[in-house]
Amino acid sequence: MNLKKTFAALAAAATFSGxxxxxxxxxxxxxxxxxxxLEFVKPQLAEQGVELDVKVFTDYxxxxxxxxxxxxxxxxxxxxxxxxxxxxxRGTSLVTVTGVHVxxxxxxxxxxxxxxxxxxxxxxxxxxxxxxxxxxxxxxQKAGLIRLEDASKITATPRDIAENPKGLEFKExxxxxxxxxxxxxxxxxxxxxxxxxxxxxxxxxxxxxxxxESPYVNxxxxxPDNRDSDAMRKLAAALNSDAVxxxxxxxxxxxxxxxx
Numbered sequence: 001m002n003l004k005k006t007f008a009a010l011a012a013a014a015t016f017s018g019x020x021x022x023x024x025x026x027x028x029x030x031x032x033x034x035x036x037x038l039e040f041v042k043p044q045l046a047e048q049g050v051e052l053d054v055k056v057f058t059d060y061x062x063x064x065x066x067x068x069x070x071x072x073x074x075x076x077x078x079x080x081x082x083x084x085x086x087x088x089x090r091g092t093s094l095v096t097v098t099g100v101h102v103x104x105x106x107x108x109x110x111x112x113x114x115x116x117x118x119x120x121x122x123x124x125x126x127x128x129x130x131x132x133x134x135x136x137x138x139x140x141q142k143a144g145l146i147r148l149e150d151a152s153k154i155t156a157t158p159r160d161i162a163e164n165p166k167g168l169e170f171k172e173x174x175x176x177x178x179x180x181x182x183x184x185x186x187x188x189x190x191x192x193x194x195x196x197x198x199x200x201x202x203x204x205x206x207x208x209x210x211x212x213e214s215p216y217v218n219x220x221x222x223x224p225d226n227r228d229s230d231a232m233r234k235l236a237a238a239l240n241s242d243a244v245x246x247x248x249x250x251x252x253x254x255x256x257x258x259x260x
Contacts, residue, residue, distance in 0.1 A: 028063035028075040041238040079216040081131040098236040099217040103192030106206030122186035128172035136189035
């Protein structure tokens with residue numbers, strides 16, 4: 001399907017009462033796939049009078065701080081468990097506008113081809129933020145490598161491991177650094193956006209990966225004072241459009257899955 005024609009049709013079908021008042025919307029996003037998806041919807045929003053300004057960040061802290069401090073209008077990089085943890089820890093009150101996609105979380109290695117080849121005492125790197133670290137441990141539990149004291153705890157840490165038959169050694173590192181140290185550890189649990197940036201193909205390269213049942217839907221986030229603004233509603237509608245669904249499916253080939 002020609003995605004440009006699809007968006008042109010969507011824009012032509014939009015009804016406007018007189019001239020559309022111009023508006024600006026600044027959104028903080030990590031590079032892949034979030035900023036790419038936002039750049040894709042930018043022409044559609046321009047047709048509706050919304051100028052979308054996408055600012056790229058490579059960490060998981062500043063996008064929320066920028067929105068909370070009203071330096072940016074919204075962000076698009078995180079899932080709900082991470083947002084909940086951030087709000088609780090920082091005293092912020094950021095809110096979800098809409099869910100967009102799931103990035104199945106995976107385990108990668110440059111040293112082994114199968115989890116069966118993981119040796120005793122192997123070094124495993126996981127993200128050091130509570131929700132993504134817990135997500136990594138839940139995936140390792142699903143793969144049968146460990147057992148957690150609470151099998152469903154999404155903020156689990158290595159201290160919550162009840163059984164570790166292979167005596168795996170865990171290193172907790174900033175999520176963005178994990179692809180860069182892949183050759184220094186035996187296994188690394190990597191967020192898909194960082195895996196894609198590093199040239200990894202989650203569908204082909206991950207030794208184990210979350211299924212479609214993952215609850216970690218990536219969301220558009222704003223503040224209570226602007227979540228219902230006209231420009232924000234137009235962005236949310238664009239991100240949940242058929243054209244974006246097709247863009248995600250065609251561009252990322254299963255590495256990113258639409259959640260709407």
